[in-house]
């Protein structure tokens with residue numbers, strides 16, 4: 001379980017996250033919605049330890065990310081897929097996917113490569129295993145990013161706008177894979193602007209507004225007239241997002 | 245007795261001088277690059293104080309004439325510290341430190357040129373700081389650095405000619421000797437100059453191949 005308790009984050013005098021509380025149970029897909037600058041990325045970066053908390057605590061399966069040992073353990077339980085892929089450009093696809101399994105998990109190279117190839121097969125990148133990222137399309141790169149995350153056999157997958165750098169066709173490729181993972185019961189914390197997709201795969205939706213978590217409800221409720229749509233701020237957000 | 249003629253033995257002399265020049269160049273390059281890399285690692289780990297000292301010393305080495313540094317090491321240090329200093333030791337010490345200072349600057353900007361996002365990704369995947377340096381930063385920083393490094397080394401090869409001034413029998417010193425004997429400065433210095441030129445070209449060609457190898461993964465836009 002990921003537990004986020006009263007988390008605050010300040011950059012100088014700017015309060016970017018204000019007393020956020022959120023729990024993600026194993027098997028859940030929780031989508032974080034909110035307009036630009038509301039703090040979605042910052043929240044993800046707090047969970048994976050790229051930002052230090054200004055207040056509160058985050059625990060991943062009981063491991064407190066603000067201690068060195070806790071963070072190391074938390075990072076072994078979760079994996080992140082990035083908006084801009086953040087692949088290692090000097091390594092082939094296969095090397096990108098096997099680096100952490102070999103050097104962080106200590107898997108033997110042969111085993112790591114077998115697993116990596118199986119994952120690449122799954123996302124249709126069998127032929128690209130030995131290519132360098134520069135040679136791939138955006139959609140292919142992001143599929144590599146997903147394989148790199150899955151190769152860690154994470155309990156939690158953190159995804160921050162993983163399709164927003166992709167054109168619609170490539171977005172489709174990547175979302176199909178995520179939908180499959182969701183259906184298989186992968187736990188995900190998912191930041192996205194793909195409202196329709198979020199509606200389809202999420203168990204719960206939380207809404208961030210200027211650093212505050214103003215709504216946390218089951219996906220169905222969120223999109224219903226009595227639930228999310230009854231909140232003017234969310235109604236406005238959804239009508240704006242689904243228009244374009 | 246006439247000393248003015250060239251003899252076949254002069255070629256041997258020339259080869260010896262070239263050997264000394266290349267040997268010194270190779271040794272100072274190895275020491276300089278290793279030291280430059282070590283300093284870059286210290287800088288990467290933000291070792292307190294040392295980082296500032298390194299930057300200050302490299303600034304001094306970069307911004308003062310190598311000849312003056314050589315005189316300081318060869319004449320100044322023995323006088324001040326009461327140590328023995330052979331010309332070869334002084335030459336090794338001075339050129340190595342000089343190469344190290346410039347290599348440090350090149351490596352450091354190579355490290356800084358590596359995209360931050362990848363490093364964040366590596367941290368999130370649980371890689372240690374050392375693993376990130378070794379597996380992510382170094383290979384890319386090396387690829388970024390080869391170009392400027394080749395330029396530096398071609399220049400340092402020329403710089404080694406300064407050591408003839410303190411009596412090391414390098415290529416330039418041999419030129420001096422042949423010149424005094426034959427009184428044919430135009431021929432002698434043309435041959436010496438051409439020899440340096442050919443060495444520099446060979447070095448640049450070698451470096452170019454290394455660079456292409458290191459950058460094989462990347463399609464460089466606009467280059």
Ligand SMILES: Nc1ncnc2c1ncn2[C@@H]1O[C@H](COP(=O)(O)OP(=O)(O)OP(=O)(O)O)[C@@H](O)[C@H]1O
Pocket residue numbers: 011014016034035036037038039040041042043
């Ligand atoms: N390193 C930083 N230093 C200062 N301010 C920051 C930093 N990172 C983020 N911010 C600020 O924090 C706020 C939230 O940023 P964040 O990136 O989390 O928003 P977001 O919800 O992910 O937005 P988007 O949808 O555009 O990705 C913004 O106002 C941003 O300017």
Ligand SMILES: [Mg+2]
Pocket residue numbers: 040041042160161
């Ligand atoms: Mg964001």
